[in-house]
Amino acid sequence: MTIRPHIAFLGIGLMGRPMAENLLKAGFPMTLWNRTAAKVADLAGRAHVAGTPGEAVARADIVITMLENGPVVDEVLFGLGTASAIRPGAVVIDMSSIPPALAREHAARLDGQDIRYVDAPVSGGTHGARAANLSIMAGGRHEDIDEVMPVLECLGRVTRIGPVGAGQLAKLANQAIVGITIGAVSEALLLAARGGADPAAVREALMGGFASSRILELHGERMIQRQFQPGAPARIQLKDMRMVLDEARLEGLTLPLASRTYEAYLALIAEGKGEVDHSGLLLQLEALNQVHMGGKTPHRHEES
Amino acid sequence: MTIRPHIAFLGIGLMGRPMAENLLKAGFPMTLWNRTAAKVADLAGRAHVAGTPGEAVARADIVITMLENGPVVDEVLFGLGTASAIRPGAVVIDMSSIPPALAREHAARLDGQDIRYVDAPVSGGTHGARAANLSIMAGGRHEDIDEVMPVLECLGRVTRIGPVGAGQLAKLANQAIVGITIGAVSEALLLAARGGADPAAVREALMGGFASSRILELHGERMIQRQFQPGAPARIQLKDMRMVLDEARLEGLTLPLASRTYEAYLALIAEGKGEVDHSGLLLQLEALNQVHMGGKTPHRHEES
Numbered sequence: 001m002t003i004r005p006h007i008a009f010l011g012i013g014l015m016g017r018p019m020a021e022n023l024l025k026a027g028f029p030m031t032l033w034n035r036t037a038a039k040v041a042d043l044a045g046r047a048h049v050a051g052t053p054g055e056a057v058a059r060a061d062i063v064i065t066m067l068e069n070g071p072v073v074d075e076v077l078f079g080l081g082t083a084s085a086i087r088p089g090a091v092v093i094d095m096s097s098i099p100p101a102l103a104r105e106h107a108a109r110l111d112g113q114d115i116r117y118v119d120a121p122v123s124g125g126t127h128g129a130r131a132a133n134l135s136i137m138a139g140g141r142h143e144d145i146d147e148v149m150p151v152l153e154c155l156g157r158v159t160r161i162g163p164v165g166a167g168q169l170a171k172l173a174n175q176a177i178v179g180i181t182i183g184a185v186s187e188a189l190l191l192a193a194r195g196g197a198d199p200a201a202v203r204e205a206l207m208g209g210f211a212s213s214r215i216l217e218l219h220g221e222r223m224i225q226r227q228f229q230p231g232a233p234a235r236i237q238l239k240d241m242r243m244v245l246d247e248a249r250l251e252g253l254t255l256p257l258a259s260r261t262y263e264a265y266l267a268l269i270a271e272g273k274g275e276v277d278h279s280g281l282l283l284q285l286e287a288l289n290q291v292h293m294g295g296k297t298p299h300r301h302e303e304s
Numbered sequence: 305m306t307i308r309p310h311i312a313f314l315g316i317g318l319m320g321r322p323m324a325e326n327l328l329k330a331g332f333p334m335t336l337w338n339r340t341a342a343k344v345a346d347l348a349g350r351a352h353v354a355g356t357p358g359e360a361v362a363r364a365d366i367v368i369t370m371l372e373n374g375p376v377v378d379e380v381l382f383g384l385g386t387a388s389a390i391r392p393g394a395v396v397i398d399m400s401s402i403p404p405a406l407a408r409e410h411a412a413r414l415d416g417q418d419i420r421y422v423d424a425p426v427s428g429g430t431h432g433a434r435a436a437n438l439s440i441m442a443g444g445r446h447e448d449i450d451e452v453m454p455v456l457e458c459l460g461r462v463t464r465i466g467p468v469g470a471g472q473l474a475k476l477a478n479q480a481i482v483g484i485t486i487g488a489v490s491e492a493l494l495l496a497a498r499g500g501a502d503p504a505a506v507r508e509a510l511m512g513g514f515a516s517s518r519i520l521e522l523h524g525e526r527m528i529q530r531q532f533q534p535g536a537p538a539r540i541q542l543k544d545m546r547m548v549l550d551e552a553r554l555e556g557l558t559l560p561l562a563s564r565t566y567e568a569y570l571a572l573i574a575e576g577k578g579e580v581d582h583s584g585l586l587l588q589l590e591a592l593n594q595v596h597m598g599g600k601t602p603h604r605h606e607e608s
Contacts (some may be wrong), residue, residue, distance in 0.1 A: 123510075123514060123515075161496075161506060161509060163500055166501035169496040169500065170501055170505070172496065173492035173493065173515070174492075176495065177489060177510065177515035180484065181485055181488055181517065183560075187484070187559040187560075188476075188480040191559060192465075192470075192474055192477040194557060195470070195473040196466055196469060197443070197466040197473040197477075201474070202441075205439055205441045205463035206439075206474065206477060208427075209439045210482050210519065211485070211518070211519075213517030214513070214514050214515070214516050216517075244495065247499060248495055251495065251498045252593070255495060256487075257487045257488055257491055258495075260561060264560070288558060288560075289557050
């Protein structure tokens with residue numbers, strides 16, 4: 001018989017709920033907290049439901065936060081006095097996506113109370129959360145990650161990236177590649193289509209070779225079908241690109257393609273399209289060029 | 305018993321040789337021509353070897369060109385008088401990578417002699433050529449592609465992209481995505497590494513998700529290992545990016561990421577690095593920022 005650690009899970013939202021359910025399924029004793037209490041009421045039969053985050057963490061061995069962004073994590077952990085209710089020796093796992101520098105700051109503040117810290121942001125979306133196959137990017141001390149590994153492995157595939165903050169750096173790298181690759185696919189398909197090629201056939205031909213990517217496969221298909229309902233909204237991709245540039249600035253780095261992609265998303269949002277899927281970056285490229293990719297638009301070259 | 309068309313194959317180079325050998329293996333009667341005759345002498349027992357391209361095409365039903373670039377195709381087909389030796393009714397398949405506009409011009413000139421034309425550039429490199437699993441991007445009339453399909457299928461997987469020139473447009477789209485994605489991966493890995501993450505672990509974590517691509521897999525690995533011997537040299541990628549921008553200009557399109565990536569390759573070549581692999585674009589980003597990605601360089605953040 002093994003004694004399972006008690007987990008406090010803060011943030012039972014679109015991502016947090018299926019993750020918490022997978023941990024309940026795995027048999028962990030849990031206390032749940034969500035800002036909007038009604039959204040977690042139905043789980044009261046399977047876990048403790050706490051009225052405040054401080055109450056939720058009081059007897060936890062492991063505290064998991066899955067919240068919207070850096071400021072919200074900051075407020076829930078420190079603004080609401082939650083941190084002071086966490087027991088010394090406990091481990092906080094922040095699975096939210098927040099700036100690496102803020103993760104390091106949180107780790108340092110908790111360290112002052114002998115509370116350990118692991119940053120473990122995820123990619124894979126709500127589908128990955130439900131299927132327990134999230135890609136989990138873990139930053140922190142080796143022994144701390146070891147200790148929480150049985151918990152994280154109930155949620156997906158864990159990769160150790162480096163010290164505290166490194167998980168968040170990997171997430172930023174992920175978001176930078178996603179944004180820029182969406183831009184690359186937009187430019188390539190628009191070029192080919194305007195020249196007279198069938199963009200669906202181009203995507204099909206390219207999927208076999210060096211140009212193949214998940215973005216060409218999934219987001220390329222959305223561009224061709226012009227299905228821009230999210231998915232992942234463009235305003236979130238803009239926020240991600242801004243975090244990439246903020247981190248680059250902190251490191252003294254210039255990243256030309258990330259900068260250009262940030263500007264493109266900024267222009268898309270300025271056109272009032274913040275709620276389209278991030279693959280809708282094509283719309284901004286079309287607006288910039290005053291053309292339409294369309295499969296059926298008249299082409300310039302008809303000689304053959 | 306089927307009567308097999310006679311194929312003239314012009315350009316027995318790194319790509320052309322394994323392709324011609326696969327067609328010989330499939331049993332097509334062939335005549336070969338190469339500018340440097342010595343390089344094709346060993347095939348004289350299995351095919352006719354012609355002293356001039358005009359002699360090579362004289363009795364061919366299908367003429368395949370696999371040459372270095374647009375000007376070379378132009379010279380071999382028209383400068384050397386080859387076109388006038390091709391029989392009316394024959395089909396020219398240009399498998400070289402040339403500008404779409406030049407492909408259309410060649411098609412129009414050949415059409416005046418009742419010679420049909422298909423552009424069918426490939427991706428997959430010499431490995432794909434040997435394994436007969438090239439990705440072949442075909443542009444041309446539907447019935448012309450139908451007619452040469454049994455030939456092309458001996459060389460790889462054929463996708464019909466549209467009218468004449470569309471195959472070349474797909475190849476440009478391929479090269480644009482390849483170049484920009486190399487830039488994206490460079491920026492993402494450098495950002496993560498400079499922040500204190502292990503770039504190999506970042507690549508590993510990202511391969512499972514939306515950021516995954518053949519470029520992250522193969523070129524990301526080259527960047528981490530700093531193995532920049534080509535592969536595909538940076539000077540060729542620069543030429544490809546220039547063709548992308550030339551085509552964009554013809555279509556009146558502005559492609560910001562392709563432009564920025566062209567400039568980055570230009571700077572890399574200006575630094576004397578034209579012969580490094582195209583994944584060596586990382587070197588230019590490092591030079592721009594006066595830093596080194598290195599797995600083992602000192603990092604800024606050591607607090608954990």
